[in-house]
Amino acid sequence: MSITHRLGAGQAALPVDRSDPSAGLPARKLPLGTPKAPRATPLTRRYESAWLTAAGTVETSTRLAPATPLFEEAFSALARGSVLMTEDGPVAIEDLQPGQRVLTAEGRAEQVCWIGSMVIYPGAGNGDALEDHVSLTRITAEAFGAGRPGLDLVLGPRARLCLRDPRLRRVSDAAAAYVPARAFLDGISVIEVSPSVPVTVYHVVLEHHGSLRVAGLEVEAFHPGEGVERMIDPRMLSLFEAQFPQFASLAAFGPPAHPRLTRFEVESLWE
Secondary structure, X not given: OOOOOOOOOOOOOOOOOOOOOOOOXXXXXXXXXXXXXXXXXXXXXXXXXXXXXXXXXXXXXXXXXXXXXXXXXXXXXXEOOOEEEEOXXXXXXXXXXXXXXXXXXXXXXXXXXXEEEEEEOOOOOEXXXXXXXXXXXXXXXXXXXXXXXXXXXXXXXXXXXXXXXXXXXXXXXXXXXXXXXXXXXXXXXXXXXXXXXXXXEEEEEEOOOOEEEEOOEEEEOOOOOXXXXXXXXXXXXXXXXXOOOOOOOHHHHOOOOOOEOOHHHHHHHOO
């Protein structure tokens, strides 16, 4: 894929090589009828969704949408094989169905109203950062203490963990906050993993936002974030809202269970 670089304000032009007869001359016009080079089009990704309708039935869909962080975050928290705690016992994410009730770390049983998934391919660029490779986060058994997690757990690139620590009050008004799982990478017990084969990753929307209990850890259920509808243009907003047919608008997600922190805010806690 080619990228065109333009001169920005204050950026000097490159010197002209006068030994080249064509240097400094206007670009040669192409003959009429010569096809133009195709414009670069935004990358898209196939997103799978299953949701619970108002009638209590389950509908599914496959949609193509931009491969950008806005969309990918809604589909890429849990890798295939992750086990969630439900009212009926442990259930693998690939077997979970809308309408089931999962047990949250907040002490509630919440109904699953939407499940989304996408496939990560080896060597594929992540969203609009085409030079990067998509990576997963492997948290080894008991990395955060006894049974946390009970077994090795692989999380998707957009997963957030619920961190509970009194020091959080330094940067927020709460004793619990959601933190990107990647903020805990240490190369020993929390490791960055590049997939060698296609991997399906998932995310879950609950009737009321909360933290999924996954293998002894607390993983944030999907929430688009407060005020996201004011940050994107109407066309993109409409396309994004269409991913969640169970809701009339993003406002139906309700308030998040806990605030979110960036990786840099978390790092400042340990200084």
